[in-house]
Amino acid sequence: MSKNSNDASHWLDDKRNVKKIVWALVIVCSGLLIAEGFYDKHPHFAIEYVYGFYAIYGFVMCVGLVLVAKWIRKILMRSEDYYDG
Amino acid sequence: MVDFNPGLIMVLGGLLVPLLSSSVRRVVLLALPIAGLTYVISLQVGTTVTADFMGYTLEVLRVDKLTLLWGYVFHIAAFLGVLYAIHEDDPVQAAMAQIYMGSAVAAVFAGDLITLFIFWELTAISSVFLIWASGTERSFHAGMRYLVVQIGSGVLLLAGAVIIFAETGSIHFGHIGVETFGGKLVLVAFGIKCAFPLLHNWLQDAYPEATVSGTVILSAFTTKLAVYALARGFAGTEFLIYIGATMTAFPIFFAVIENNLRRVLAYSLNNQLGFMVVGIGVGTELAINGAAGHAFAHIIYKALLFMTMGAVLMRTGTINGSDLGGLYKTMPWTTGFCIIGAASISSFPLMSGFVTKSMILTALGVEGYWFIWAILLFASAGVFHHSGIKIPYFAFFAHDSGMRPKEAPFNMRFSMGIAAFLCIAVGVYPAPLYAILPFDVDYIPYSPAHVITQLQLLMFSALAFTFLMLTGLYPPELKSTNLDTDWFYRRLAPKFFLSITTTIQRVNQRGRRILVGTFDTIIRLLDRYSSMQVVFIWINSASTMVFCALVLLCFFLILFLTSI
Numbered sequence: 001m002s003k004n005s006n007d008a009s010h011w012l013d014d015k016r017n018v019k020k021i022v023w024a025l026v027i028v029c030s031g032l033l034i035a036e037g038f039y040d041k042h043p044h045f046a047i048e049y050v051y052g053f054y055a056i057y058g059f060v061m062c063v064g065l066v067l068v069a070k071w072i073r074k075i076l077m078r079s080e081d082y083y084d085g
Numbered sequence: 086m087v088d089f090n091p092g093l094i095m096v097l098g099g100l101l102v103p104l105l106s107s108s109v110r111r112v113v114l115l116a117l118p119i120a121g122l123t124y125v126i127s128l129q130v131g132t133t134v135t136a137d138f139m140g141y142t143l144e145v146l147r148v149d150k151l152t153l154l155w156g157y158v159f160h161i162a163a164f165l166g167v168l169y170a171i172h173e174d175d176p177v178q179a180a181m182a183q184i185y186m187g188s189a190v191a192a193v194f195a196g197d198l199i200t201l202f203i204f205w206e207l208t209a210i211s212s213v214f215l216i217w218a219s220g221t222e223r224s225f226h227a228g229m230r231y232l233v234v235q236i237g238s239g240v241l242l243l244a245g246a247v248i249i250f251a252e253t254g255s256i257h258f259g260h261i262g263v264e265t266f267g268g269k270l271v272l273v274a275f276g277i278k279c280a281f282p283l284l285h286n287w288l289q290d291a292y293p294e295a296t297v298s299g300t301v302i303l304s305a306f307t308t309k310l311a312v313y314a315l316a317r318g319f320a321g322t323e324f325l326i327y328i329g330a331t332m333t334a335f336p337i338f339f340a341v342i343e344n345n346l347r348r349v350l351a352y353s354l355n356n357q358l359g360f361m362v363v364g365i366g367v368g369t370e371l372a373i374n375g376a377a378g379h380a381f382a383h384i385i386y387k388a389l390l391f392m393t394m395g396a397v398l399m400r401t402g403t404i405n406g407s408d409l410g411g412l413y414k415t416m417p418w419t420t421g422f423c424i425i426g427a428a429s430i431s432s433f434p435l436m437s438g439f440v441t442k443s444m445i446l447t448a449l450g451v452e453g454y455w456f457i458w459a460i461l462l463f464a465s466a467g468v469f470h471h472s473g474i475k476i477p478y479f480a481f482f483a484h485d486s487g488m489r490p491k492e493a494p495f496n497m498r499f500s501m502g503i504a505a506f507l508c509i510a511v512g513v514y515p516a517p518l519y520a521i522l523p524f525d526v527d528y529i530p531y532s533p534a535h536v537i538t539q540l541q542l543l544m545f546s547a548l549a550f551t552f553l554m555l556t557g558l559y560p561p562e563l564k565s566t567n568l569d570t571d572w573f574y575r576r577l578a579p580k581f582f583l584s585i586t587t588t589i590q591r592v593n594q595r596g597r598r599i600l601v602g603t604f605d606t607i608i609r610l611l612d613r614y615s616s617m618q619v620v621f622i623w624i625n626s627a628s629t630m631v632f633c634a635l636v637l638l639c640f641f642l643i644l645f646l647t648s649i
Binding site: 010012022025026028029032033035036038039040041042043044045047048052053054055056057058059060061062063065066067068069070072073075076077078079080081082083084 | 223337338339341342413414447449450451453455458462463466467470482533534537538539540541542543544545546547548549550551552553555558559560563564565566567568569575576
């Protein structure tokens, strides 16, 4: 378990490769947005007709989730041994 | 052959386990779930076995499609849990785990409320040993709190059963409904075990304190037994839709800021139960199929996720996101299995969660619950965010913690491998799962619209995570305790009682002081008017008494003589 100075270098250690993953994600997301135009929609709710609804909803709600959770932390966070004392 | 409740195989087998030598024990532990599963497969739908007990007719075995589905998946989970723990040498924990898993199976196959109650309580009592087996003071206290809540659920169940019997004259466990008082009590009993909002916190409190293998086993049975019981007794109860929707949404906020990764999984377990409860509340065939199918898929991917985090805890000694990172370098198998579990819980297409959860969302669409549907969609994105990304990211990637732990032992990897295989198999080829659902399935999960919209939701959630990480907006993992409803009984209640006892003490002391003071004053007053004492002192001497008596005697003598 000790730190090994002779670690084999890993593909992810290179910052450029991490950047590649981010770009790949952006490309996949763009592809999914384009793909939406190529099939017939049979939705249950009118809002699903909005182009890119799921993409926008997923992005906005996730950012909102994290920002709200950060705010909740201010109220709920205590020290690790809060109940031990 | 007379049929019997299949749960008894593991319950009775578990009792023998401590008597066996360690090598025989390992074989028996693995054989019991296999024997149970084989027997469940051989059971015919419609079979019932009754027994008379103190004037009641107990339905000790009931077989229908709903019980069989749970019977299959509980035995699969039992086998995976045992295999995962097979290197451990703790006969008490192993025995209690078997009894716990067996009693969960037995409760599912119980056809009446009394038999259900007996095994309901047995799951509570046996499972606490999986928490106590950690051997820490923290786990002891968490286990005690867990036990109180679980036993309490059983007591409510029994009270409800008694009232239902008084009203209907039957203890049969069929549809109960919330119209009667007895039904309401039973719903609360199920709700506690199912971790309904505000009744939920035993789950996040106790599960992360259990042993490495204990949490894996606990995660599969108690709450899903409650889901089964709800599906049996309260299908179509609209109130459950709102309860379930709340359950999907609120735990994810806690999961985002929680540092203990096993507790994060406990929060997402709570969130997944919400999807099932919504399905039960909607109550249509599609919705019940979705809830039951999701329970099946969920048991396996949740166990898989807890297995991977258990392996991390075992190898590094910590499960805090703030201490971990970079473990993929030396634990590649565990990392891979974790990603498969994470993809399943996130409902990626070709993963088990996708083919089951989408049925619940579609059922909501068919019935027109747009607001609930929107909440569940948010919760789906949220669960990907905290379970799908956060768990693997902070444990295995993120910043390099410098730790280079060994890969998990072979039996653990084997168990994780089977679970991962099942996650993918169910996702790629859902037909066998659909065939064992309670109702006939007329549902196609892999339509272009389903796949593309789900992928949009997930990949844009991933984009949001990346965006928050790159901009530094994402909250860092911090060593912390986050307050939840357990604060009320771990902090508020003790403080409240402490203030009551100090108040009583103060009143007591002041009362005594007042009383003593009053006596003091009386004595002092007496002292002041002590001149009055002279009279008494004068009478007090013996000679005066004799003198008085003589005077009286003379007086009466004179009276007597004059009256003659």
